[in-house]
Amino acid sequence: MRQALAVAKVQLKIFVKDPWFILIMFGMPLVVMPLFRNVLAASLVDSGFGDATGAELVVPGQMVLFGFFVGGSVGFSVYREHGWRTWDRLRSSAVPSRYLLLGFAAPWILIHVVYSAMLLLAGGLLVGLRLNGGSPVAVLIMLFAYSSCVIALILLATATFRTVNQLSGLQNVGAMLFGGLGGALVPFEALPRWAQFVSPLTPAYWAMRGHRSVFLENGGIADVAPSAAVLFAAAAVLAVLATSRFRVDETKEFFA
């Protein structure tokens, strides 16, 4: 476990020395939020939320969408070790493979949660997202639940894919597909019926459902519990699959 902590610390150090990707992923949603707020407000009013400003959907929606891109970083950090030729050094150290994965996952869950929280705060300042009567603890629970699920999903993809380009493909398509189907781009009610049918298969659906219950319906912990439970359960299943699929002796290709 001590070695997992060492791996986690070094991943955090590397992130701190080059945070530009996350900063760009932070800036982009801030540009998008004001552009879509009014459209989403109208859509929410049509759906029966008369007092909605649109911020209740556009801020969590952009957070969920770009959060998938940010989550991809955990996979990139594994491929990067192969590119730097440090992977074999990690393997030949006394770190069991499950702790090695934990050492990569833990800092990225933390970074993901902080990123998401900062985006919600920035959304409050920029487009007027308010908690009203919603529970901040419930929001925090949802942030951890979604971050854990996304990181576990990316780790499973990392365990499966041999090249960083394959992961990059999933990251790009997955963000748009999951975000779109999950109700992060338009309200769930506005999705076609077939999309509403498959929507619960995406992490974005459960994340959006939890955040909507807090920001639109002034919900508390009990209100987000079902969504959070689904995300945490999915995270656990994905993590188990990732750990069992992961072959530490498999050569992975970073950018050649």
Next chain:
Amino acid sequence: MLHAQQVKKSFGDVAALRGVDLDVEPGQIISLLGRNGAGKTTLLSIVAGLVAPDEGTVHIDGIDVLAEPNRAAQVLGIAPQETGIYPVLTVRENLHFFCDLAGVARSERRGRSEQIAERLDLGPLLERKGNELSGGEARRLHTACSLVHQPKLLMLDEPTVGADVATRQQLIEAVKEMADDGAAVVYTTHYLPEVEALGADIVIIDDGQILARGTQEQLIAEHHLGGLRFTARGGVPSEVFDGLDIFERGQSGDSGDETEKDQTFVVPGDLTMAGLLARFGDQAHRLVSVERNLPDLETVFLAVTGNDLAGDDVDVEAGN
């Protein structure tokens, strides 16, 4: 310290190791000598737990590597062939990380890092990032990362590849000091001067098998070819080879003109210079140089494996 027995490994149809035994005692430096593809890296990878053998056992300090790889890793330091450091971290941060990874106490981390940095002349570079180091400096850091936790068994896979002369010397001195401190060292290379500088015991591996082992003196005494080494220009008359085993040791000259091409041969045995000149007869003007084939590791390797260390099979001219 290291006890490997009947280690076998194949990759598909290619047998990389064909039943290798290797023992290394504390304080002993073993130089694993072999051409590219001889099986050196595969053997090291198996000992380090990076690759599973098909058959055989490996124990480090009494720990079964196959049964308890993580426990065995705690007493092992390995520097793989390719330089692997964190380019965005400083030299100090790299060393601290590998201390943490090996379970070195936080209170000892700084001292250990500075000590090994001093030993490898990285002291003034401690605050410099990995991507700001020269090739030789990065190579020294790469090796330092495997030494910093003071392993009982140190394995260095061609640590001086691409390194400058000064770096080579520093690495060799550091390895000798580690051995003096009681570490068992396995050092793979195909640079013979390094083996001599290390004063290492030698294990010659070829085609996945260990063909000879011993001190330099023992191997030279047992396997030295003796005889002559000569270089001829523009071809050698066939009658020179009659009744002799002659090893061709290489060619020079790339003009494509056969009359300008130099070929070097080793003639083992009792042939004298006068005898060689007599065999050349009126073609003696083709001889560029003739000298005694002095006893050295190069000719030992040639005698044991039939190959040059550079990797090319040598031509053995048919004799009786």
